[in-house]
Amino acid sequence: LNFAFAFLVGVHLILIGGIVQLVAGLLTFRKYDHLAGTTFVAFAALWSSYGATQVLLGASPPSHNLASSPNIYTTPINASLYMSNNNSSISESAVAGLVAYISVAFIVSFCSATVNYIMPFVFGAITLTLVFEAVGLFSEWALIVSGVIQLSIVLLGFYGAAALLLKGVYQRHVLPGFGNAVFDVLLLGAKIKTSPKKMGEEKKKNTKYAEPMALGNLCDVISPFIFAFYSFGYMSNFYVGAVWVSINGISQLLASYYAYLRDDVYYATKFGVHSIYWFVKAWEEFIISVLLSKNEVDDSRASMIGGWFFLLIACILCVMTLNRDKLELAHNGLFTLLTISTIPRIRGMAYYIFFGIVCSIYTALSLYVAFVSLVNSIAEKTLLPLGSQPLTSAQFQSALFALKRFFIRAKELPYSTTTELPDALFYICNGLAAISAIQIGYFNQVHSHLTIPWVLIPGALIQLYVSRIQVRGGKRFGPVLPFCYAGIWAMWTWLRFAGTVLLQSCSFFSHSDSFLYLGAIAFLTVNTFLTILAAYGNLVLLSLTVVMEVIIVCFLLFTLEKLPLPLEGVMLAIFSLICLYGVIASFANYLFGKQLIPMGSPLIKAKKSNSQNATFPQCPTPSSRQTSGIRTIASILDSGGVCSIPSDTVYTLAASCKHPKAIEKIYNIKERPLEKPICLTIGSLEQLEAVNPPFSPLLWEFMRIVYPGGIGCIVKKGEWLKELGVGPAYNFVGTKDSIMIRISDLTVTAHLLDMTGPLAITSANPSGEPDSIHHDMVVTRLGHKLEGVLCDGDSTELVSSTVVNCTRIDEGVLTFLREGAVAIATVNQIFERVK
DSSP, X not given: OHHHXXXXXXXXXXXXXXXXXXXXXXXXXXXXXXXXHHHHHHHHHHHHHHHHHHHHHHXXXXXXXXXXXXOTTOOOOOHHHHTSGGGHHHHHHHHHHHHHHHHHHHHHHHHHTTTOSHHHHHHHHHHHHHHHHHHHTTOHHHHHHHHHHHHHHHHHHHHHXXXXXXXXXXXXXXXXXXXXXXXXXXHHHHTSOXXXXXXXXXXXXXXXXXXXXXXXXXXXXXXXXXXXXXXXXXXXOSHHHHHHHHHHHHHHHHHHHHHHHTTOHHHHHHHHHHHHHHHHHHHHHHHHHHHOOHHHHHHHHHTOOHHHHHHHHHHHHHHTTTTSOHHHHHHHHHHHHHHHTXXXXXXXXXXXXXHHHHHHHHHHXXXXXXXXXXXXXXXXXXXXXXXXXXXXXXXXXHHHHHHHHHHSOOOSOOOOOOOOTTHHHHHHHHXXXXXXXTTTTTSOHHHHHHHHHHHHIIIIIIHHHHHHHHHHHOSSSTTHHHHHHHHHHHHHHIIIIIHHHHHHHOHHHHTOHHHHHXXXXXXXXXXXXXXXXXXXXXXXXXXXXXXXXXXXXXXHHHHTTOOOHHHHHHHHHHXXXXXXXXXXXXXXXHHHTSOOSOOOOOSSOOOOOHHHHHHSOOOOOOBTTSHHHHHHHHHHHHTTOOEEEOOSSSOEEEEETTOHHHHHHHHHHHTOOTTSXXXXXXXXXXXXXXXXXXXXXXXXXHHHHHOSSSEEEEEXXXXXXXXXXXXXXXXXXXXXXXXXXXXXXXHHHHHHHHHHOSEEEEESSOTTSOOOXXXXXXXXXXXXXXXXXXXOSBOSOSSOOEEEEOTTGGGTOOEEEEOOSSOHXXXXXXXXHHO
């Protein structure tokens, strides 16, 4: 009965706590709810892991003697079973995951207090539950306390569900607890003394999806913590640990996926690499626990060279973090140390001690990074300190461009790239699979089993994930290339590792040589077509497909039992080196939106037909140096079009206030949510003075000093806006009560505004991406959606304007929504002088 009960409880935990909560997490990520999206997915992994543990327990026969041999189907859930000495290994395995999630639950409890009154109690109760569940693995009384706390979770859950349901029905908060926070998250930043530049700095955000950084960093807390427990000898085997780490790895892949949806190549790649690492290490240790003795582990691990590729990828991530904050750099530096601790030359106990120590340090840092990223995501401001940048983006780009100029003659910095976002992960998956497959055929059967996760997980399983994200964003091949290569590595693994025993023992396989030949020939044919297509891409991709053709020939020779192993090893090494270069080039080029590292020109250039040119017309790009060019853009704006125009900071999207539908179109072009207001720009302060808005003398004096310039002032709306020329766009600019006004210190913009009147503007970049600092960047990213781009070369600044809230200026209070071209300290000095 105990085993049947454990099985049923496990199924319910997976269905309700795991799958349903996962669906809720995915939906809240798409609703731009940072806290709920992060916590729902993280706790879905917890309940799924705990549920899977109980299902495995229920599947284990009660009469099995755990003391005689290890049992991969058992793990703790019932106190009566834990008290047995035979189940001590089960308790040790489960406590690692529970303790790891206790720290996560504590962080979530604290952060949820910034949202409402209910969630802190729910997550606080979950934290206590996990504490007593961990103690209950060894003492039955703790499970009774845990049960009482779980009843309180049920009651709070019912209340929260009822409150949210009534809110949905009546469109207001009927029951108390929601809508008000225990404390304001912004107060947390006020407690910390940071420089004015960092204090309350607004983050670049993509408002279509919630930020996945906190989720990815929380996953980096769970996996290393479990590995640390195992490395220090608190777990006798890694059976249960493999389940927990694998489910946690799936959560980290979801963090990578939502980073991809936000067009964030850095975090999409980082979390993808980390999930691959935890997957591979978990199943390597699982195989070691099942198949190998300690002496065999040393000999077999010494020949595993896939860890060197992980080390190189970790170093690349470190280098690409030089233009980010020091906290991120430290996090990547520790991950590099983590990969060093698992290189094959470190053997035996030295390996496990070193690995365990690094995992412990990495867990602690990941916990802090997760807390910082979650708080900053909720506040949508950089409240907690991240540290300064070792290099600015401009310095880093210049260094990479200097490297390019050393090899290729290039006179100026490019402004566009043809690299696609998932390319870095594509090269990582194939490179790791290839370098790990080099050791095939040289060692014994035990070593072959140990190599399975190194080739199968990145080469086939994770590459299917890459194929999925290519469905949405791929333009060159879409999902075809990664999907086909996933099939190649999966078949390779099956025949060279897992299928070896079956081929020798099963009469069906021994008489199906023709099937193997046909499979190899099919892969050769498919890859031939991929090679032709790669000729339209770039030289790196073409080289990759050509070398893969030779590798598939080796695959065919293996089926014929005529494979020269040195040839296979050389081709796999060349393949992995090409992938390594592809990782560096594609990652850097997409990260900065420029061809900083050459990928090589396509061998065959496709010609666009007249029909294609007619279907996809290029938007007009007149020059700002010609009066006719300014008149062209003014005419397009007056007719209801949306154009990109320069400003005294960065390029902006503009629409005439005479055409509200054009302003609405800006939201679609940028994928900008309607609740985010669009500001107003006018030609001069004299236009504002002519309509005589009811501003105080203090505000007038402040505006006379800061206008024209890189500062936008938020003021209260009124009927004076209609006299200014806003007219039908009154409800389409600003918020209900306020509006931000910009007066650019740029002659071209002033002349254009004299022709068009007030314009509604916002930065000319897709939401969440860097500002456009050259008209080529606008044309590349948004040209197909615009009616015109006024080309003015490089922008005056590298960042957008500083946004100052002046609605309470008469009280002596200025607040800053964003620090941009003008430093906050400078604005405060101006304000003090004005007062």
